[in-house]
Amino acid sequence: MGIAADIAIIVVAGLIGGLIAQRLKQPLLLGYILAGVLVGPFTAGPTVTEVHDIELLAEIGVALLLFALGLEFSLKELEPVRHVALIGTPIQIVLTMAFGYGIGQLFGWDWLTSLWFGGLITLSSTMVILKTLMGQGRLGTLSSRVMIGILIVQDLAVVPLMIILPQLNNPDFSFSILGIAALKAAVFLFLMFFVGTRFIPRLVAYVADWNSRELFLLSITAIGLGIGYVTYLFGLSFAFGAFVAGMVLSESDYGHQALSDIIPLRDLFGLLFFVSVGMLLDPSYLFANWLQILTIVLLVALGKGLILGSISRIFGYGNIIPIAVGLSMFQIGEFSFVLARVGVSTNSIDNDLYALILTTAIITMVLTPLISGLSGRVYALRKRLKPGDPLQSINIPSTGLANHVVIAGGGRIGKYVAQVLTQLNLESVIIEIDHREIEQAKQRKFPIIFGDATHELVLEAAYAAKARLVLITTPDILVTKSIVEQVNHLNKEVAIVARAEGIEPMRALYDQGVYEVVQPEFEAALEMARQALLHLNIPALEIQKYTDNIRRDLYAPIYQQQAGYHNIAQLQNAARLLSFDWFQLESVSSLAGQTLGESNVRQKTGASIVGVLRESKLHANPGGDFLFESGDLLAVIGNSEQLAAFEAFLKRDA
Numbered sequence: 001m002g003i004a005a006d007i008a009i010i011v012v013a014g015l016i017g018g019l020i021a022q023r024l025k026q027p028l029l030l031g032y033i034l035a036g037v038l039v040g041p042f043t044a045g046p047t048v049t050e051v052h053d054i055e056l057l058a059e060i061g062v063a064l065l066l067f068a069l070g071l072e073f074s075l076k077e078l079e080p081v082r083h084v085a086l087i088g089t090p091i092q093i094v095l096t097m098a099f100g101y102g103i104g105q106l107f108g109w110d111w112l113t114s115l116w117f118g119g120l121i122t123l124s125s126t127m128v129i130l131k132t133l134m135g136q137g138r139l140g141t142l143s144s145r146v147m148i149g150i151l152i153v154q155d156l157a158v159v160p161l162m163i164i165l166p167q168l169n170n171p172d173f174s175f176s177i178l179g180i181a182a183l184k185a186a187v188f189l190f191l192m193f194f195v196g197t198r199f200i201p202r203l204v205a206y207v208a209d210w211n212s213r214e215l216f217l218l219s220i221t222a223i224g225l226g227i228g229y230v231t232y233l234f235g236l237s238f239a240f241g242a243f244v245a246g247m248v249l250s251e252s253d254y255g256h257q258a259l260s261d262i263i264p265l266r267d268l269f270g271l272l273f274f275v276s277v278g279m280l281l282d283p284s285y286l287f288a289n290w291l292q293i294l295t296i297v298l299l300v301a302l303g304k305g306l307i308l309g310s311i312s313r314i315f316g317y318g319n320i321i322p323i324a325v326g327l328s329m330f331q332i333g334e335f336s337f338v339l340a341r342v343g344v345s346t347n348s349i350d351n352d353l354y355a356l357i358l359t360t361a362i363i364t365m366v367l368t369p370l371i372s373g374l375s376g377r378v379y380a381l382r383k384r385l386k387p388g389d390p391l392q393s394i395n396i397p398s399t400g401l402a403n404h405v406v407i408a409g410g411g412r413i414g415k416y417v418a419q420v421l422t423q424l425n426l427e428s429v430i431i432e433i434d435h436r437e438i439e440q441a442k443q444r445k446f447p448i449i450f451g452d453a454t455h456e457l458v459l460e461a462a463y464a465a466k467a468r469l470v471l472i473t474t475p476d477i478l479v480t481k482s483i484v485e486q487v488n489h490l491n492k493e494v495a496i497v498a499r500a501e502g503i504e505p506m507r508a509l510y511d512q513g514v515y516e517v518v519q520p521e522f523e524a525a526l527e528m529a530r531q532a533l534l535h536l537n538i539p540a541l542e543i544q545k546y547t548d549n550i551r552r553d554l555y556a557p558i559y560q561q562q563a564g565y566h567n568i569a570q571l572q573n574a575a576r577l578l579s580f581d582w583f584q585l586e587s588v589s590s591l592a593g594q595t596l597g598e599s600n601v602r603q604k605t606g607a608s609i610v611g612v613l614r615e616s617k618l619h620a621n622p623g624g625d626f627l628f629e630s631g632d633l634l635a636v637i638g639n640s641e642q643l644a645a646f647e648a649f650l651k652r653d654a
Contacts, residue, residue: 006048007057007272013039013046014271027127029274029334030365033358036278043283054276055341060225061273062338063242064266067224069155070246071259084315085149092150092311093157096122099303103296109353112168116349119161120340120357121300124308125333125365126151132328132369142433142452143324146312150329158335159240162342169348184235192227192244200245201252208254213261220258221265223249239338277337277358280344285355293356297363301371305330320379320455328372331364332357394438395447396429401463404428408453408483409473410437410446413499417471418446429462454482456489465490472498477505484512526550534640581643582613583650587630591650597624605649606642611635 013035021031039048048054097118104114129151133144163185200223207219224242231241249258286293309326317325340357343349405421407414410432418441421428429447432438441448451458453472464470470487472480480498487496495515500506506517526547533543585591591599602608612619612626613633619626628634636646 003050003053006050006054009039009046009048010035010054010272010275014275025369026366027125029127029270030362032271032274033278033281033362036275037281037283038278039275040279040281042281048279051276051279054272054279055345057269058273058276058341059238061266061269061271062239062341063225063228064262064269065273065335065338066159066239066243067228067246068259068262068266070243070248071250071255071262072246081146081149084146084312084317085153088311088315089150089153089157092307093122093154095307095311096304099307100300103299103303107292113349113353115168116165116343117353117357119165120336120343121304121332121360122161123154123158123333123336123339124151124304124329125331125361125368126155127334128331128365128368129328132372142317143321143328145433146317146321146325147329150308150325154333155335158339159243161339163236163240165339166342166346166348169346185240188231188234188236188241189244192248196227196245196248200248201254204249204252204254204258208257216254216257217261217265220249220262224262273341274334274337277341280351281355281358282351285352286359289356293359293363296356296360297367300332300360301330301364301367319451319457320375323379323382324372324375327375327378328368330371331368332361336361394442394449395445396449397447400466401427401429401447402466403468404463404466406431406459406462406464406467406470407473408470410441410448411473413473414471415441415444415446417473419444422446431458431462454479454486456486459483459486459490464494467491467494470494470496472496475499475501477501477508480505480509481512484509484514488513581636583634583636583647585628585630585632585634586650589630589650591628592630592632594628595624596622596626596628599628601646601649605638605645607636607638607646609634610637 014032017031017033017035017038018028019031020034021028037043039046041047041051097115100118100121101111101114104117105111109117129147133147204216204219204223207215224245227245228238228240228242231244232238234241249255252258305326308329309322312325313322336357340349340354344351344354404427405417407417407428407430410418410430414430414432415437418428418430427447429449430441431449431451431453432441433450433452438448438450449458449461451461453459453462464487470483472483474480474483477500480500484496484498487494492513496513497516497518498509498514500509500517500519501521502519506519509517530543530547533546596609610621612622612628612635614629614631636643638646
C-alpha cells in the first residue's frame with residue numbers, strides 16, 4: 001500500500017504512544033516521539049518504509065503549527081508582562097545562544113555546529129510548561145504570566161532563526177546575502193500587512209457568507225499553505241509564510257473560528273511531524289553517548305535556568321518568581337524540533353547533532369514537572385539563608401491587622417466586597433498581582449498588597465494567620481485550591497469563602513475544608529428561572545419549593561457541615577417569598593387625609609406599609625397615627641398576591 005500503510009502505522013503507533021504519555025501524565029508529543037522511535041528504521045518491529053514521503057507530509061505539520069501560532073498571537077496577552085517579554089526575551093535568546101556556542105566549543109565542535117546548538121537550546125516548551133503549571137495549580141499566577149509572555153516571544157523567534165541560521169551554511173555566505181534575505185522578508189511583510197490585511201479578511205467573509213463549514217475550512221487551509229508556498233517561491237521559509245498568514249487572519253472577525261477549525265487538522269499533521277522527529281532518533285546513539293548527553297542536559301538546565309531567572313529578576317520580579325521561571329523553563333522546546341528539522345534538511349547540521357538535541361530535549365521535558373515542583377522548597381531555603389524581598393503594600397496600618405477579612409483577588413468582585421466592608425467600618429486587605437487593579441484599588445484607598453496569593457509569604461504579609469475570614473474571588477479552581485492549601489497551612493481555623501464554576505469544583509473545595517462555596521452561574525440561573533416562572537403565573541410557593549429542592553441537593557454537604565449556613569439559606573428563601581414595591585398616592589384616593597390606623601390596609605389586603613417617602617424625606621415604619629398626604633410614595637411589602645390585592649385596593653379606592 002506504500003504511503004497509505006505508513007500513515008496507518010503512524011496513526012496507530014501515535015495513538016499507543018499518546019495513551020502511554022497520558023497515563024504517565026506527560027505531554028502527548030513525547031508519546032508521539034516515542035511512537036516515531038518504535039516505527040523508525042533503527043528499531044525492530046513495524047517500520048515505516050517511505051520515510052522521505054512522511055517527512056514531506058510533516059512539513060505541512062510544521063506550516064500548520066506556525067499558522068495556528070499566528071492565529072493565536074495577541075499583543076494583549078503580552079500587556080501585563082510586556083517589558084520582560086518584548087525586551088527581556090530577545091536578551092535571553094542572545095545570551096542562551098552564546099552559552100550554547102560555548103558548550104559547543106567545549107566539546108570541540110566547529111563554529112557553525114556550535115552556533116546551531118546555541119540556537120536550538122534557546123527555545124522552551126510551551127506545551128510542557130502549560131501542562132506543568134496546570135498540574136501544579138499555578139496557572140494564573142504572576143510567575144505563570146511571566147513565563148507565558150516569554151514563551152510567546154520565544155515561539156515567535158523561531159521564525160527569524162529559521163531564516164537566518166540556514167543561510168550560514170551557504171558556501172557563498174556573506175552579510176549581503178543575509179541582508180537580501182532580510183529585505184525579502186521586509187517586502188513580503190509589507191505586502192502582507194498592507195495588501196493582505198485588506199484582501200484576506202474580505203475573502204474569508206465572502207466564503208463565510210455561504211454558511212459552508214467545509215468551504216470555510218478549505219479556504220483558511222488554502223490561505224495558510226498557499227501563502228506559505230508563495231514565500232517559498234519568494235526565497236523564504238514555507239513555515240514563515242504560514243505564520244504571517246495566521247497573523248493577518250487573526251485580525252479579521254473570523255480569526256477565532258479559523259483557529260477552532262484548523263486545530264484538528266493541525267493536530268493530525270502535528271502527529272506526523274512529531275512521529276517523523278522520533279524516526280530519526282537512533283537508540284544506539286543514546287546508549288553509546290550517554291555520558292555526553294547527561295553532561296549536556298546538566299549544562300543546558302543549569303545555564304538556561306540561570307539566564308531566565310536572572311532576566312526576570314533584572315526586570316523587577318522578585319520573591320519566588322525568578323526561581324519559578326528558572327526551574328520551569330530550562331527545557332528545550334518543541335519548536336526546537338522544527339528548527340532542527342530545517343537544519344537537517346538544509347544539511348546545516350548532521351544526524352548526530354540532531355539525535356543529541358532530540359535526546360536532550362526529551363530528557364529535559366520529562367524532568368520539567370519534577371524540577372518545577374521544587375520551586376517552593378528552593379525559595380523556602382533561600383528565605384532561611386537570606387531574608388526575602390519586601391512586598392509592596394499600600395494603606396496597611398502600621399500596627400498590622402487582626403480579625404480582618406483577606407480578599408484574594410482585587411477584580412470587580414474583590415473591589416465591591418472591599419467597598420461594602422469599608423462602608424461598614426470593617427477591616428480588610430486585598431491581595432492582587434495585576435498592576436491596573438492595584439492602581440484602581442489604591443485610588444479608592446483600599447488596603448492592598450501586591451503579590452500572588454498562592455504564595456505563603458504574601459499571605460503572611462496580609463496577616464492571614466490572624467484573619468477572621470478569607471475570600472477567594474478568582475474563578476480558576478486550580479489557583480483557588482492552591483490558595484486554600486496555603487491558608488490552611490497558616491491558619492486551619494480561619495473560615496474560607498471561595499468561588500467555583502461548577503458542581504465538581506464546588507465539591508472539591510468543600511473536601512478541602514472551604515467554609516462556603518459560591519457558584520455565580522448556578523445562582524444566576526436559578527434566579528432567572530424564578531423570574532420566568534413568576535412571569536408565567538406559577539404560584540410563588542410552588543416556585544420556591546422547586547428552587548429550594550435544587551439548592552438543597554447541591555449544597556447538601558454544606559448544610560450537613562454548617563448549621564448556620566442552613567439558617568441563612570432559610571432566611572434567604574423567606575426573603576424571596578416577600579416582594580417589595582412602591583405605590584404613589586393619588587389626590588383622588590381616600591387614603592389621603594387618613595391615618596395608617598384608619599386605613600386598615602393590612603386587614604384588607606395582607607400587605608404592610610413599611611415606609612413613606614415625602615418631599616425626599618423617608619418616614620420608616622410609620623405608626624398608626626401617621627397621616628397620609630396626596631403625592632406620598634408608599635413602600636409596601638408582602639407576597640405577590642398581597643401586593644396585587646393592595647394595588648387593586650388603591651384602584652377601587654380611587
